[in-house]
Amino acid sequence: MIEYRNLRVALLGGGTVGAQVARLMLEQADEMASRVGASLELVGIAVRDVDAQRSVDLPHELFTTDAESLILGADIVIELMGGIEPARSYILLAINSGADVVTANKALLAEHGPELFAAADQVGAQLNYEAAVAGAIPIVRPLRDSLAGDRVKRILGIVNGTTNFILDRMDTEGDTLEQALAMATDLGYAEADPTADIGGYDAAQKAALLASLAFHTPVPLASVYREGITEVTPEQIASARKAGYVVKLLAICERLTDGTGQEGVSARVYPAMVHRSHPLASVHGANNAVFVEAESAGSLMFYGAGAGGVETASAVLGDLVSIARRHVVGGPGFAASNHAAMPILSINTVITRYVVTLEVTDATGVLATVAKVFSDHHVSLALVEQSMTPALPGTASRAAVSATTTLVIGTHEATEAALAATVRDLSTNHVVTGVTSVLRVEGV
Amino acid sequence: MIEYRNLRVALLGGGTVGAQVARLMLEQADEMASRVGASLELVGIAVRDVDAQRSVDLPHELFTTDAESLILGADIVIELMGGIEPARSYILLAINSGADVVTANKALLAEHGPELFAAADQVGAQLNYEAAVAGAIPIVRPLRDSLAGDRVKRILGIVNGTTNFILDRMDTEGDTLEQALAMATDLGYAEADPTADIGGYDAAQKAALLASLAFHTPVPLASVYREGITEVTPEQIASARKAGYVVKLLAICERLTDGTGQEGVSARVYPAMVHRSHPLASVHGANNAVFVEAESAGSLMFYGAGAGGVETASAVLGDLVSIARRHVVGGPGFAASNHAAMPILSINTVITRYVVTLEVTDATGVLATVAKVFSDHHVSLALVEQSMTPALPGTASRAAVSATTTLVIGTHEATEAALAATVRDLSTNHVVTGVTSVLRVEGV
Known part of the structure; x- marks a missing residue:
């Protein structure tokens, strides 16, 4: 003994x-x-x-x-x-x-x-x-120790099991957000008050911790840009699916350079389109995964249960x-590594791709008008798809009264600032009857 | 400064x-x-x-x-x-x-x-x-430190990029082993002498290291059971694909109990069928992944580039x-953790499921004869599929001369020893003209 x-x-x-x-x-x-x-x-x-x-x-x-x-x-x-x-x-x-x-x-x-x-x-x-x-996913030691001789470029994390469960149900079963949330609550994945999860607050806390670790820079929670999944619609998910994408709530930590040449880091949380060939797309149910892109190590992914007692x-x-x-x-522990202390850049400086869905009046010249709004803000277009608005269930009257059409516009890379200004102008443009959806595309 | x-x-x-x-x-x-x-x-x-x-x-x-x-x-x-x-x-x-x-x-x-x-x-x-x-995949620290308060039950690893590239090509492009190997060599994934990779020797070394880490027990290379991918045929891959599986070369480290109640560990390397819904099935090209099942943490996967300068x-x-x-x-480093020192069990004690493909004479009572061989060794059958031997390209004469049929038999869980004895008896049975393929099924 x-x-x-x-x-x-x-x-x-x-x-x-x-x-x-x-x-x-x-x-x-x-x-x-x-x-x-x-x-x-x-x-x-x-x-x-x-x-x-x-x-x-x-x-x-x-x-x-x-x-x-x-x-x-x-x-x-x-x-x-x-x-x-x-x-x-x-x-x-x-x-x-x-x-x-x-x-x-x-x-x-x-x-x-x-x-x-x-x-x-x-x-x-x-x-x-x-x-x-x-x-349960080991991520602190890999980031702090295993990648200590490398440079992390970007992290894309599915770090909230409740929202991943909900988005996965919406994608695979065609549930609405409300249906999927009710099931998550029944299964014990969601709290009685699900705000922390579906509002993206839990993911934002984790994004702050991941960014601090990955970039050796204190990243306060207040600097994390955050959107939850409450606005995600079955139509967005269906149209993403048709295009070969899946919608995931991502915590994104990125090393980037803003317009003035200032190097810094960005931490943000929002629902985004991820291509089905990306390893993150096959993270189902309440599972979590952290996808790390490092300069030398290349792409790494850490997958497992993100919660549970x-x-x-x-x-x-x-x-x-x-x-x-x-x-x-004996020997001391390892302190937080803050030597890099990089500035934290605003969401406005972030560059990504977007898919914007518009309801527009069905008339000659509308496409040119819309395209000009994008080009005025130097956002260039990668793809435009036009389709007649289908008569949605329960909105039979709509097709009768409105002569509108749906435009789905995919952009090349643009800054958040340029895209926000574009959307602002689109929403007040006379040919646009509604901006139905704005989704970012990540993982490319 | x-x-x-x-x-x-x-x-x-x-x-x-x-x-x-x-x-x-x-x-x-x-x-x-x-x-x-x-x-x-x-x-x-x-x-x-x-x-x-x-x-x-x-x-x-x-x-x-x-x-x-x-x-x-x-x-x-x-x-x-x-x-x-x-x-x-x-x-x-x-x-x-x-x-x-x-x-x-x-x-x-x-x-x-x-x-x-x-x-x-x-x-x-x-x-x-x-x-x-x-x-490049951080796995030592997660196993040694992050899971230090847990019990690893099993590891399934795709730990050799060359063989994963080859098997992935055979699965997705229908290449033969030779074609896929030639391409791997062209792309620099395979060495001039590919024996260490396709013979499973490299994977066996990694299995020994993974098992030692996971089970806090020295696992010598000589105790690792090893089969390479040299015997894997396009037919096996096609038939696995039809059944919803993919063939992967796996390094398997497992905590198990043998027939006498002795607890021990097993480390082995062989090509096995993995269901397409398993996270390992989506590890493509020369990538590696280590799938860890732990008692408390549940399933974890670590994914990334397994090689490259x-x-x-x-x-x-x-x-x-x-x-x-x-x-x-200051402070000392961390030594290898060998406190558990569990015995290493023979491959014969390993329990898994099998898919056995037989060529049998096409006559009444053959299925009963074959089934009896399995039951004599207490190997119970989960699935039997019988099909006429198709005339394979280049073997047109075969269909003409042989009145044989193909039996695909999936077993329930059985020990390696029982399965080996079954296959031995099958190969000498008068109704069996050939044992075409024996593949294990893992990840269930």
């Missing part, structure tokens, strides 16, 4: 992920001890209500409402409470009392990452957060074992 | 990968120094012939034939010579003279990994080898930066 040194681990939060972490720590205690070279003792779980119902049966005596005492007696603190406060104060308390920290709190890191990393840095504490970026717990335990090993072998 | 401490880096080998590593170290010196917190000085490149033609233009004064002096003056040694000797002796010399080592030498690690890791362990040296396992160089430089950071911040 090997006698191991004992490391005291405090857990903050007893929710879905927390309960799984506790269960696995108890079940795999021997195995983890042999991997670490020290035993990992779960000394307590701080919760709001020690008598609340848990998803996993755990010893009652582990639970406490006194988080501060628990933290002060721990070598390693695992924060899985979520939210900004008191999570932020507890992590700072842990760091300043000599503990190392594992967290899965993306909201907190996206808002207060620099403050927390600086605090950890100052005392030589470790702050690991693999589970915060893409659930036990899946996320795997990433938390990986961080825990890494930290514990460092306790055993 | 920041003044950095200087780390002396020696490069052994000036081939495709070595030349790219040297180029990137020279071109990105400032960027890498700021990432590491120390400058990385390339002090020399040991080669056999200092005047040989290189794929990259590098300063002539860097080249030397005196590898030993170079090693003795270095803080970090990068070994990219390949082969067993003198690479092994040079790495041991580097370790024992106080240097850390990066290597991409899968043949050496698969044969002598335990010896080298033990040597590094003894003096606290670091030995990094990300580029040895799957080229500059791609592999990216992985080498990631290892270099990690090692150099450790020089700066």
Whole structure:
């Protein structure tokens, strides 16, 4: 029987992920001890209500409402409470009392990452957060360590399982957004209030973390441009499908140069068309994937479950074992790498391709009028398709009263600023009765 | 201007990968120094012939034939010579003279990994080898660190780009093996002597490394069961395609239990049928992917370029930066994790599904005879398809002379031992004129 040194681990939060972490720590205690070279003792779980119902049966005596005492007696603190406060104060308390920290709190890191990393840095504490970026998918170490000798050019991430599930249902089953969301809620993929997911807020937090890691530059959440999937229509998805594309909510982190020659980074989230031959197009259901384009390594993709209690717990335990090993072998942890500190460029400087769908009056010269609006803003056209407006179900009267036609216009690469100005002018142009859809095309 | 401490880096080998590593170290010196917190000085490149033609233009004064002096003056040694000797002796010399080592030498690690890791362990040296396992795809850190709190159940890897290119051509273009191999050679994917690739030897080395990492158990190359793709026929690929499958050369590492209840690990390489809905099925061309099934994390996939000079160089430089950071911040490296030391089980204990194609005499009762052979070995049948032998191009005479029919038999799960015995008996059975094909089905 090997006698191991004992490391005291405090857990903050007893929710879905927390309960799984506790269960696995108890079940795999021997195995983890042999991997670490020290035993990992779960000394307590701080919760709001020690008598609340848990998803996993755990010893009652582990639970406490006194988080501060628990933290002060721990070598390693695992924060899985979520939210900004008191999570932020507890992590700072842990760091300043000599503990190392594992967290899965993306909201907190996206808002207060620099403050927390600086605090950890100052005392030589470790702050690991693999589970915060893409659930169970290992992405922090690959970006921070494996690609440390390379230059990341771009990241395209499907980092929110709920929205991927919804868009996938809309694509494969022809569901409406409402139908797909209802099913996601039934299956437990979506929260009672789905705003964080479908509004793109969760993806924006992850985009901020991914961009910070990839570009060694602090990227605050406020600088991430964000559009959710609430405006995505079955018609957009059907027309993308017809053209060989699929619509995905993408978190995009990109190194780019603006019009003045300034090099910087962009982080943004929006639904975009991805060609079906792209590896991201085959990411189905609630799965996540992070597609990385690096200067030397070329294209890499990391695929897996982006959420789920036990899946996320795997990433938390990986961080825990890494930290514990460092306790055993000594040496400081690795601080956040901010040496590059590149400027963060506005969404206006981003260059991509667009597909714009317009409803226009069906008259001679309309196409020329529309084309001129694009060319006035130096947006050049790659493709124009004109079709009679079909009588949509439930809109039978429409075909009778309106002599309109649908124009689908694909552009060459253009800046967001030029495209926005074009759309503004189109929407007030007398031949245009409506701008039905504007979708970006990514992954080319 | 920041003044950095200087780390002396020696490069052994000036081939495709070595030349790219040297180029990137020279071109990105400032960027890498700021990432590491120390400058990385390339002090020399040991080669056999200092005047040989290189794929990259590098300063002539860097080249030397005196590898030993170079090693003795270095803080970090990068070994990219390949082969067993003198690479092994040079790495041991580097370790024992106080240097850390990066290597991409899968043949050496698969044969002598335990010896080298033990040597590094003894003096606290670091030995990094990300580029040895799957080229540019970060897989060592995810398996070693990110999944350190999880249990890997199985790995299915497409780890050889040449054979994936060949099988993909056979599937998508209908090429024969010879045609596809010729094209791979033309494109530079295959060596002049392609045995290491198409014989499965390269994949077997990687399987040994993957299994050692995933199961914390030394898995010697000799214990890896290996079949190459040389026997794969266009007919097998066409019939797999018809059934919704694609044939891939897989490196499989699995935790399993044999008939006596003994838990152990298996590492094996063979061509197998993978269903088209499996993420591995969409890995095309010379790309590689490693599909990992873990107890908590679920299914993960790591995808990217498995070979190529500059791609592999990216992985080498990631290892270099990690090692150099450790020089700066102090603390020992991480040794190979061998605590589990599980037994390695024979291929005979492996359980999988099979598709067996037989040529049988076209007479009453044949199916019953064949079915009895399977049931005698307790191999149960999932599917039987019988079809008239088509007159193959160039074999017009065959249809005329033989009254045979083709039986395609899919089995339920069975052990390799039972299947091998079944096939042995089938091949000597009087109703069977030939066992045309035996393919395993994986990824279910």
